[in-house]
Amino acid sequence: QVQLVESGGALVKPGGSLRLSCAASGFRFSDSYMSWIRQAPGKGLEWLSYISYSSSSIYYADSVRGRFTISRDNAETSLYLQMNNLRAEDSAVYYCARHHTVTSGVAAFDIWGQGTMVTVSP
Amino acid sequence: SYELTQPLSVSVALGQTARITCEVNNIGNKNVHWYQQKSGQAPVLVIYRSYDRPSGIPERFSGSISGNTATLTLTRAQAGDEADYYCQVWDSSATSYVFGTGTKVTVL
Numbered sequence: 328q329v330q331l332v333e334s335g336g337a338l339v340k341p342g343g344s345l346r347l348s349c350a351a352s353g354f355r356f357s358d359s360y361m362s363w364i365r366q367a368p369g370k371g372l373e374w375l376s377y378i379s380y381s382s383s384s385i386y387y388a389d390s391v392r393g394r395f396t397i398s399r400d401n402a403e404t405s406l407y408l409q410m411n412n413l414r415a416e417d418s419a420v421y422y423c424a425r426h427h428t429v430t431s432g433v434a435a436f437d438i439w440g441q442g443t444m445v446t447v448s449p
Numbered sequence: 450s451y452e453l454t455q456p457l458s459v460s461v462a463l464g465q466t467a468r469i470t471c472e473v474n475n476i477g478n479k480n481v482h483w484y485q486q487k488s489g490q491a492p493v494l495v496i497y498r499s500y501d502r503p504s505g506i507p508e509r510f511s512g513s514i515s516g517n518t519a520t521l522t523l524t525r526a527q528a529g530d531e532a533d534y535y536c537q538v539w540d541s542s543a544t545s546y547v548f549g550t551g552t553k554v555t556v557l
Contacts, residue, residue, distance in 0.1 A: 362546070372484075372492065372535055374546035386544050389450075422491055427503075432539045434546075435482035435497035442491055 329353035329438055331423050336443030343413050343447070349406040349423030349440055357401040360426035362436060363408045365419040365445075373419075376408070380429065391417075413447045420444050451540040453549035460555045461526045469552045471519040471536035479538045481519040483512060487532045495534075496521060526556050 335347040349361070362377040376387045376397040385397055396409040406423050421443050424436035454472040461467035473479060481499045484492040494503050496512035499519060509524045523530055536549035 371551040372486075372537075372548040374537075374548065377546070388545055389543075427494070427497060431544075432541060433480040433498060434539065435480075435494050435537070436484075436492070437494045437497070437503060439491040439493070 331425065331438055331440035333421060333423055333440040333443040336421065336445045338446045338448065339413055340449055341414060341447055344409070344411045345413065345445060347408040347410065347421055347423075347443060347445070349408075351404045351406065351425075354425070354438070356404040358429075360429050360431075360434065361399065361406045362424050362426065363395075363397060363406075364422045364424055364436070364439075365417075366422070366442075367416070367419040370419075375421075377426070377431075378406070384431075410445070413445075415447050418445060418447045451538075451543060451545075451547045453536050453538065453547055455534075455536060455549040455552045457550075458553045458555065460557055461523070462557050463528065464525055467523040467526050467530075467554055469521040469523070469534050469554065471521070471549045473517055473519055473536075473538060476514065476517045476519070481512065481514065482537045483510075483519075483521045484535045484537065485530075485532045486535065492535065523554070526554075528556050530554060531556050 330352045332350045363375040378397045394412045398407045423440045425438040426434040427437035483496040485495045486492040495510045500512045511522045513520050534552045
């Protein structure tokens with residue numbers, strides 16, 4: 328079935344790094360735009376980054392630009408988020424999500440993973 | 450930065466209609482999407498392109514736009530509809546996606 332499964336969440340110290348993965352199945356991953364979205368405990372949703380199907384277009388939210396890097400491996404049907412110089416305010420559940428269309432201006436997120444928890448604490 | 454303003458909470462009696470609003474500055478021709486997030490679960494898309502329902506979403510969920518306000522309407526509310534609801538748009542000037550502040554819906 329159509330599925331996204333995140334992994335890689337952990338407890339990390341401030342200034343540390345972490346790499347999240349998102350394994351896709353049940354749909355044509357190589358034709359899909361993908362995003363990372365996070366949710367701090369008790370807070371709302373925050374979009375972080377998206378990547379086009381060919382990796383030719385990549386965008387970041389101001390809060391993570393320069394620290395986080397999104398990438399994908401279409402052969403492995405996997406999406407990644409490399410997170411460096413982590414801060415306490417990066418503590419959140421991180422979701423990967425599929426765009427329902429490749430047109431950025433109209434895209435909704437129609438498939439979500441279950442999320443993986445990242446905690447940044449001494 | 451672009452902001453989408455939603456009421457913090459909405460209460461609705463069982464079987465009645467709830468309306469959740471999302472104020473969108475200069476909504477223009479923006480597409481507004483809506484998500485339902487139940488406690489401890491990932492969000493689920495319930496309305497896309499302001500009016501359309503994904504397959505599997507009940508007809509009780511509908512979307513509309515009037516002026517600069519997008520509205521998610523939930524008719525014949527059920528206990529299972531209790532959740533947080535978020536609107537979302539694309540901010541072309543910032544090349545970023547923006548979520549609303551979220552609305553907690555309580556079914557009484």
